[in-house]
Amino acid sequence: MMRYFHRGFLIVAMFFVAVTYTGAYFSDSISVSGNMFSSGIWNPGKATISEVFYDPISPPVDTGREWIEIKNTGGYALDMTDYVLHFDGTSSHDFIFPTFSLATGARVVVHVRATGVNSASELYWVDTNGINMSNSYGSVALFKKLPKDETTIVDFVQYGAKDQDSEPKAVAAGIWTDNTFVPIFVQGHSMELIGIDNNLVADWQDQTVPTPGA
16 A cells, blocks of 8 residues: 555656646646646747838838838747848848847837847848839738748738739748738828738738837
8 A cells, every 4th residue: 555655656746846847837727937838729929920111201212211010929939030021022132030039929120221220129121232112012921931932931911913922932831812912002101910810911901100119
C-alpha cells in the first residue's frame, strides 16, 4: 500500500516541478507564461495590413507622405524581422523590416519614401528608386520572408484594378478573393480595414480622416 502511495506522491511532485519550471498554469481560460501551452487554442502573433494612405493631397508632391499601417491582430508579440512589405501598381518595391517586434494589438506605420527615426510605432522606408505608390491602381502585400511566393505571403489588398502582381500568390494562399479589388477613394482619404480581415473587398472602407497608428 505504501509503495503505491509513494509512487503517487512522486508523480504529483514531478508534475508540480514541471509546471513550475515551464511557467505553464491551468485554468478555465487560456493562461500561458514561458511556453506555448494553452487550453487547446494557440493564438500566435499575426500581421494584418490595417490602413493604406496612397493618395495624399499633395502640394507639391506625394513623396514622403504616403504610408502603410500594420496591426498585430494575434495574441502574442510578433517578430517581424526580415518581413517584406511590397507595393506595386506602376512599379514594384520592397521594404525589408529591420530587427523589429510588434506587440499584440499594436500598430506600426511604415512611411513610404520618407526619412526619420525608427521606433516601436513608426518605420521609415527610404526608397531611392523615385517611385511613389500609385494613385489609380495598386496593391500592398506582406510576406514573412523572401522569396515572395504563396508560401510566405501573410496579407494582401489591392485597389483600383485586379491582377496586381501579388494577387495570384494571395489567392493561392487563401487570403484574397480572385479578381476583386477595393475601389479608388477620394484623394486625401485612406483605405481602412474594418472589423476582421475576411479577405474580402467589403472588409475595407473609405476613411475620410486617415488615422495612422490609431
